[in-house]
Amino acid sequence: MKEATPAWADHDPVKTKNPSRNNCLWFALHRFFTKGGYLLVRKSRHGWWPHFLWSSNLDHFEEWQPEKSSNDLAFPPFWFKGVVVQHDIHTVKDPNAFD
Secondary structure, eight states: OOOOOOGGGGSOOEEEEEEEEEOHHHHHHHHHHHHOSEEEEEEOTTSSSEEEEEESSSSEEEEEEESSOOTTOSSOOSSEEEEEEEEEGGGOSOGGGGO
16 A cells, blocks of 8 residues: 655655765764754655654755665665755645644
8 A cells, every 4th residue: 555645745856866875864964964954853754764854954854865665675775876855845835744
């Protein structure tokens, strides 16, 4: 059964491909220690494990997402090729969806 898409994901986020392998935790920690801001944690939309995001001011969010979904895996790969996805709360249809 496919999970419903959250309301805030109904916008067009900016995606930047990155040829390196990484994971959401290392990406968010690197941003946090080099740029400051906020380290955020939520449940992954791809499984039961946590997902880490970074925000400079809680209006703009960046996250590392896999190029390929790992929904069919009991455990996600630790390092994977991915994209940096940028979300802006002002372009989201339902800003309260982040609450």
